[in-house]
Amino acid sequence: MKWKFDSQHILKSKITWAVVAELLILLVCLIIRPEFFEISYQESTGMLYGSIIDILNRSSEITIIALGMTLVIALAGTDLSVGAVVALSGAIGLKLMRWDMSEYPTAGNYSVTPLIWVFLVALGICFLFGCFNGLMVSRFGLQPIIATLVLMVAGRGVAQIITNGRQMTTNFAPFKFISQGSVLFLPMPIIITAVIFILMVLLTRKTSFGMFVEAVGINPRASRVSGLRSSLIIFSAYAITGLLAGISGLIYASRIGQNDSNNAGINYEMDAILAVVIGGTSMSGGKFSLAGTVMGSIIIRTIITFVYYFGVAAEAIMAFKALIVLVVIVLQAEPVREFISKRRKARKTAIRGELHG
Amino acid sequence: MPDKRILEMKGIEIQFPGVKALDKVDFDLIAGEVHALLGENGAGKSTLIKCLTGVHHMDAGKIIYDGKEITPTSPQAAINMGISTVFQEINLCQNLTVAENIFVGRLPMKRRHRIDWKGINNRASELLKRFNIHIDVTRPLDYFSTGIQQMVSIARAVDIKAKILILDEPTSSLDENEVERLFDVVRELKKSGMGIIFITHFLDQAFVISDRLTVLRNGRLVGDFYARNISKIELVRQMIGKDMEQIFALKRPTVAADATNMLDVESLGIASKVADVSFTLKTGELIGFAGLLGSGRTETAEMIFGVTRAEHGTIKIHDREVRIHSPLDAINQQMAFCPEDRKRDGIIGDLSVRENISLVVQSRRGIFNPMSIKEQAELADQYIQLLGIATPDAEKKVGELSGGNQQKVILARWMATQPDLLILDEPTRGIDVGAKAEIQRLMLKMCAEGVSVIFISSELDEILRCANRVIVMRDRCKAGELPGESSRQEDILHVIAEGTATGEEA
Incomplete structure (x- = not known):
């Protein structure tokens, strides 16, 4: 592919606007309080600290889910069950680590089941949940919202059953490591997210999976005539999303050191969808951008961090978040982008006209 | 009042981006007549109707309705003037009752804020009785057959005190009995002095019900004819016309004497769509499929390629029976398929x-x-x-x-x-003459390289110029097979119009 610098193209691209929005928010932070950008190194933990690092760190759970959601949305679908799967994943993980509560009544630095099995079983079941969604949509032709609504409701129920409705806590160091530990001075969640991002990019751009997803998302009929196995592709997208929601759930459980079937992953589906949309992937399917999704998720987290950092009144937080999201999304709306790029063009030609005239 | 013109459209012109959709088309309608509007796809029938009902705005020309010049601005405005349209797809709400459907948007009120349900139901069932339909109007619409639903939509259209009723392909989803019933209703309405415009692809039906026929081709008026004065063959010729603007030196493929059977289709069919189609295709041969739209040409191609799954019959490739359940199966058998609807099934x-x-x-x-x-x-x-x-x-x-x-x-x-078999469904429709010629040239070039081609087209001269053999489809089954070289357009037209071929095996 030839990369040409084309200002019209860049102005029209949605990801450009996501980056611009992020930079604007950061600029406001910079003006109000420059120390927002301070990054310090703590020798005791071997990790970098600072608001920027924090944004990246805390956005991980949503970013990981949103990467899967990007494929689902590119296929003109949506997955509402991811939040419930996050809760489920944590519940399974904690249950396995503290299998017999009576024998180990206190939360301590131990796990009954080897950690590898904790991960495999929790993620395996989440993957199966994703497969179930995929089957409902691709084979039974249910509308994605309805199909995934089933597990959205059922997922937390299953989590409650598994844990007998109890919250269990853990201080098992290896498990805590996936949220508190660090590699290369960076918190683990950032590392995990980066690895998943790279794997997803490889999956979609180094195989033809990405092109197939886009083709099926744009024109399912034509894709079928062209020999694409669209149901397999749709199925895979949901299965992958289930798996990623499971990973996200384990990170979250590790972060808070317990399972919480009622509150873990609440509204994650909405934030993930929002991240994808801010990242420039259309809800009607088609072309998608994983980098855009990461950007979208970071924007969402930046807003939240901003709100806390600058002490916006607690009751105003949701409204404030909504306001900024609204601005970002309106900036990206087709008519607005058209308008801006047209005005630019008009101004350019006007200037040229003057020069020639 | 015999011969009272209720509608006159004069010199209608509509320009779409890149193409003149209508070019100085005249059309008129007399009270109490059924006037059929005929032409192949893209001829401009719908555009003309949409112009009359205010969906499109004309660039030139005028419409005189009931003695006054009008410019309909929206379908609702047209309805208010008394021009009602019944579309091919049933435009009603499946979950409402029959009566509600007939009166939705104009529910009669009892006193100020209460709907007069009793009145609605009574009036609805009376209205339908006029059409000889006796049904329970309080049942939801989807309880009834498509035929009845179609009738309900006509009842709705008629009850809006219409002077002109436009029926856009009303019969395409009806069976014979239902069509007969619909025609009874149409005759009834005709007697009451309504002018009816009837758009259809079914020539037989057009002849049965219409007094006059207007033929459009490529956005131009070909002429209007009295149904009693014109033969079916002549009519088909008028519809398809001759694209003789450019004649290309194209050479029909030569099939080697020892060419093997590439494709062998035997009694392939789907109960509701295509009756048993059988034919063979040799390596390097080009077979043309002729027939009007909806005659089963596309359906046959889609079965062979696995887009729709055939219910019975066998497909052999190089004399080996193969199972084709999806396009991917067909692709793995070295088949290729350019579908008819480029936007829907072709491009991404x-x-x-x-x-x-x-x-x-x-x-x-x-x-x-x-x-x-x-x-x-x-x-x-x-x-x-x-x-x-x-x-x-x-x-x-x-x-x-x-x-x-x-x-x-x-x-x-x-x-x-690099396929062995290429199926082209109307590859030249809606594209300009130059591109048309090039696509034909490519098709023939591939034949020369040993590819077998199935070429579906509505343009007979195009088929006759290229094909070794022509299979004619009519009313969802194979009506005849003609040699490409020695046949004339008349022979094909004859099979299309009458269902029998002159001078060839049955």
Whole structure:
């Protein structure tokens, strides 16, 4: 592919606007309080600290889910069950680590089941949940919202059953490591997210999976005539999303050191969808951008961090978040982008006209 | 008042981007007559109707309705003036009752804020009784057959005190009995002095019910005829016309005497769509499929390619029986298929030319054996050159190209798979003459290289110029098979119109 610098193209691209929005928010932070950008190194933990690092760190759970959601949305679908799967994943993980509560009544630095099995079983079941969604949509032709609504409701129920409705806590160091530990001075969640991002990019751009997803998302009929196995592709997208929601759930459980079937992953589906949309992937399917999704998720987290950092009144937080999201999304709306790029063009030609005239 | 013109449309012109959809078309309607509007797809029938009902705005011409010049601005405005339309797809709400459907949007009120349900139901069932339909109007619409539903939509249209009723392909989803019933209603309405415009693809029906027939072709008026003065053959000829503007030195493929059977189709069919179709196709042979729209040509092609699954019959390729349950199966058997509806089944508009051209090759290679972008670009560039696709570069979105170039991209997509069998469904429809000629040339070139081709087209001269044999479809089954070289258009028209062929095996 030839990369040409084309200002019209860049102005029209949605990801450009996501980056611009992020930079604007950061600029406001910079003006109000420059120390927002301070990054310090703590020798005791071997990790970098600072608001920027924090944004990246805390956005991980949503970013990981949103990467899967990007494929689902590119296929003109949506997955509402991811939040419930996050809760489920944590519940399974904690249950396995503290299998017999009576024998180990206190939360301590131990796990009954080897950690590898904790991960495999929790993620395996989440993957199966994703497969179930995929089957409902691709084979039974249910509308994605309805199909995934089933597990959205059922997922937390299953989590409650598994844990007998109890919250269990853990201080098992290896498990805590996936949220508190660090590699290369960076918190683990950032590392995990980066690895998943790279794997997803490889999956979609180094195989033809990405092109197939886009083709099926744009024109399912034509894709079928062209020999694409669209149901397999749709199925895979949901299965992958289930798996990623499971990973996200384990990170979250590790972060808070317990399972919480009622509150873990609440509204994650909405934030993930929002991240994808801010990242420039259309809800009607088609072309998608994983980098855009990461950007979208970071924007969402930046807003939240901003709100806390600058002490916006607690009751105003949701409204404030909504306001900024609204601005970002309106900036990206087709008519607005058209308008801006047209005005630019008009101004350019006007200037040229003057020069020639 | 005999011969009272209630509608006159004069010199109607409509310009769409890049094409003149209607070019100085005249049309008139007399009170108490059924006037059929005929023509192949893209001839401008719907455009003319949409102009009358205010969906499109004309660029020139005038409409005189009931003695006054009018300019309908919206379908609602047209309805208010007394011009009602019943569309092909039933435009009603399946979950409302029959009575509600008839009165929705204009529910009669009892006193101020209460709906007069009793009145509605009574009036609805009386209205339907006029059409000889005795049903429980309080049942939801989807309880009834398509025929009844169609009748309900007509009842709704008529009850709006219409002077003109437009029936746009009302019979395409009806069976024979239902059509008969519909026609009774139409005759009834005609007697009451309503002018009826009837658009259809079914010639037999047009002849049965119409007093006059107006034929359009490529946005131009061919003429209007009294049904009693014109034969079916003459009418079909008028509809299809002769595209003689440019004659190309195209040579029919020569099939080697020892050519083997490439494709062997035996009594392939789907109960409701196509009756048993059988034919053989030799290596390097070009077979043409003629017939009017809806005659089963496309359905046959889609069965062979696995787009729809045949209910019975067998397909043999190189004398070996194969199972084709999906397009992928067909692709793996070295088949290729350019579908009729380019937008719906062909192009992936938001993907680039490069991606569109490599799509099928890639789908055959599978997900984990991807072509590099460089390979894709090479493939695309090769075909852009070979087919003369007019695009600034391979990264242009296909959706932004012209129709002819989109068609070439689809052709390229399939040529890139180097197929043994190429099925082309109306590859030349709606594209300009130059692109048309080029696509025919390519098709024949592929035949010369040993590819077998099934060529479906509504343009008979095109088929006769290229095909070794012509299969004529009529009313969802194979009506005849003619040799390509020695047949004349009249022979094909005869089979299309009458269902029997002169001078060939039955």
